[in-house]
Amino acid sequence: MDIFFDQEHLALRAKVRSWVEKNLISAGEKEADIEEQARQLVHLLGREGFTAYVAAKKYGGVRESVQARDLCIFREELARGSALADTMFAMQALGSYPITLAGSEEQKKRYLPAIAKGEAIAAFALTEPEAGSDISAMQTRAVRDGDGYRLTGVKRFISNAGIARTYTLFASTDPEKKIKGISAFVVEADTPGFFLKEKTSLLSPHPIGVIAFEDCRIPRTRLLGQEGEGVKIALATLDTLRCTVAAAAVGLAQRALEEAIKYSRGRRQFGQALAEFQATQFKIADMATELEAARLLVYQAAWASDHRQKDLKQKASMAKLFATEAAQRIVDQALQIHGGMGVVTGTPVERLYRDVRALRIYEGTSEIQRLVIAKGLLKEAKEEKQ
Numbered sequence: 001m002d003i004f005f006d007q008e009h010l011a012l013r014a015k016v017r018s019w020v021e022k023n024l025i026s027a028g029e030k031e032a033d034i035e036e037q038a039r040q041l042v043h044l045l046g047r048e049g050f051t052a053y054v055a056a057k058k059y060g061g062v063r064e065s066v067q068a069r070d071l072c073i074f075r076e077e078l079a080r081g082s083a084l085a086d087t088m089f090a091m092q093a094l095g096s097y098p099i100t101l102a103g104s105e106e107q108k109k110r111y112l113p114a115i116a117k118g119e120a121i122a123a124f125a126l127t128e129p130e131a132g133s134d135i136s137a138m139q140t141r142a143v144r145d146g147d148g149y150r151l152t153g154v155k156r157f158i159s160n161a162g163i164a165r166t167y168t169l170f171a172s173t174d175p176e177k178k179i180k181g182i183s184a185f186v187v188e189a190d191t192p193g194f195f196l197k198e199k200t201s202l203l204s205p206h207p208i209g210v211i212a213f214e215d216c217r218i219p220r221t222r223l224l225g226q227e228g229e230g231v232k233i234a235l236a237t238l239d240t241l242r243c244t245v246a247a248a249a250v251g252l253a254q255r256a257l258e259e260a261i262k263y264s265r266g267r268r269q270f271g272q273a274l275a276e277f278q279a280t281q282f283k284i285a286d287m288a289t290e291l292e293a294a295r296l297l298v299y300q301a302a303w304a305s306d307h308r309q310k311d312l313k314q315k316a317s318m319a320k321l322f323a324t325e326a327a328q329r330i331v332d333q334a335l336q337i338h339g340g341m342g343v344v345t346g347t348p349v350e351r352l353y354r355d356v357r358a359l360r361i362y363e364g365t366s367e368i369q370r371l372v373i374a375k376g377l378l379k380e381a382k383e384e385k386q
């Protein structure tokens, strides 16, 4: 595994792991309201200097440029301790990466330092009621209005809806051009005409909801890149951020494996520890092997992102597909090893079982990842033939 890392990555991993151990695992679950917990986590991650890794040094970050391997290390280690901590870190990255990629100097200076410090919560608003996997069905409109745009539309499943200060928004500036008519914007939370429509309650709680724009006017300076570049910006963001979803899956699965080993050594049936049954040992061996394979795909994809490799898209989709599906199987087996205790509310495996599910859906479902992988391979084959 170390082939993908330099000394700085290894030191970062050790630092984050020890912080997670002390502040998330030993501290245990908190009872506070989910939005309050989310806000506190972003504040803590900012104070610790962790969210600084989502921006380049010039804009309050740590390194010269944002590195996928850093983001993956954070997500793997944070997810091992708390799915909510992982989500809050991830959203600072997902909400700000389009600005890093396509923002003007002025936009970067205006938004990135506050996100890197954990002072401003970020969000990424792409999905709509009628446009989930199919972005081309997007109905949110940004109509030119003097020296600005007027936004109208609804976005659903928006993580950090209602608590974010900075939203990266995707809206159509030219519906006739379909996918090529979609543009990216930054919308500030206090803009008149922009509001939280409703909160959404999920299997594994995190702040999420529906946002709406009714005659919401934004200045032209909020446009990211050029008109029509929205999908290019969104897809380039997802190419890198998908590796990090896979990293979070690895973190959840790692924790499940640890919990399964611990429980199987302590619980006795038929006069021996569960760990002494070969059936249990085989489960543990399969879980560990899948986990290691997933981890390799994650850091291979992250390395490809950091080294601007041409096949990043495929590698990121493979990592996300395999790691999130494998994590689901690993968590399920860990729960099985716990028997009835595995479904008792509040136990770590019960929580992991709920936490792991959404990863196969957001930032492109497993089916969409398969389409991306196959499309890439078939295109390559066609090009070779020509």
Ligand SMILES: Cc1cc2nc3c(=O)[nH]c(=O)nc-3n(C[C@H](O)[C@H](O)[C@H](O)COP(=O)(O)OP(=O)(O)OC[C@H]3O[C@@H](n4cnc5c(N)ncnc54)[C@H](O)[C@@H]3O)c2cc1C
Pocket: 123, 124, 125, 126, 127, 131, 132, 133, 134, 156, 157, 158, 159, 160, 202, 208, 358, 361, 362, 363, 364, 365, 366, 367, 368
């Ligand atoms: C926890 C969570 C957090 C999220 N956070 C955000 C966020 O912050 N910002 C944001 O913009 N969105 C967010 N989303 C939305 C997420 O990205 C979408 O849910 C996802 O892209 C799928 O869209 P959908 O739910 O509309 O499902 P649909 O697109 O309706 O898909 C339903 C099913 O049909 C399958 N399907 C669709 N098309 C095809 C096809 N061509 N071939 C085969 N199968 C297909 C899908 O794989 C899926 O199984 C979040 C979702 C969740 C669950």
